[in-house]
Amino acid sequence: MVTTEKATEVLQGPYEIEGGFVHLRAGRCPECGAVFCPARAVCDGCGHRGLDEILLAPRGTTYTFTTVHQSTPDFRTPYHLAYVDFDEHVRVMLPTAGEETPRIGAAVEIVLGPGPRLVDGEPEVGPHALMVGTPATETSGGNG
Numbered sequence: 001m002v003t004t005e006k007a008t009e010v011l012q013g014p015y016e017i018e019g020g021f022v023h024l025r026a027g028r029c030p031e032c033g034a035v036f037c038p039a040r041a042v043c044d045g046c047g048h049r050g051l052d053e054i055l056l057a058p059r060g061t062t063y064t065f066t067t068v069h070q071s072t073p074d075f076r077t078p079y080h081l082a083y084v085d086f087d088e089h090v091r092v093m094l095p096t097a098g099e100e101t102p103r104i105g106a107a108v109e110i111v112l113g114p115g116p117r118l119v120d121g122e123p124e125v126g127p128h129a130l131m132v133g134t135p136a137t138e139t140s141g142g143n144g
């Protein structure tokens with residue numbers, strides 16, 4: 001009997017809370033090692049079916065960002081979207097948390113919060129990138 005249980009497992013829910021931290025759910029190809037977030041049933045790199053489910057680290061680094069000023073009525077504008085690089089070699093686009101303008105190179109922590117998308121008139125709660133560090137562009141006198 002053929003079952004799709006594995007694929008369904010991989011594709012369910014975008015995140016998991018573990019040890020108080022929000023981890024995005026992703027898929028890693030057991031053949032070529034490519035990582036996808038959100039997870040998918042088939043590897044884009046080599047076509048392998050059935051990716052291993054992994055949880056990404058709760059922190060990443062801002063690769064770049066954009067500010068959205070116009071959207072459909074289902075989104076409150078303006079809002080920021082950041083591309084976040086994770087140690088697992090995957091880049092994920094996330095809305096940012098807070099009013100702060102994102103900074104390229106800044107460390108971010110993944111947090112849950114109300115986003116720009118409205119569902120039944122209320123902000124949808126989901127994972128966001130919260131800026132927690134400053135870019136390492138300045139050198140300081142001490143090593144701490």
Ligand SMILES: [Zn+2]
Pocket residue numbers: 029030031032033034043044045046047048
């Ligand atoms: Zn692959």
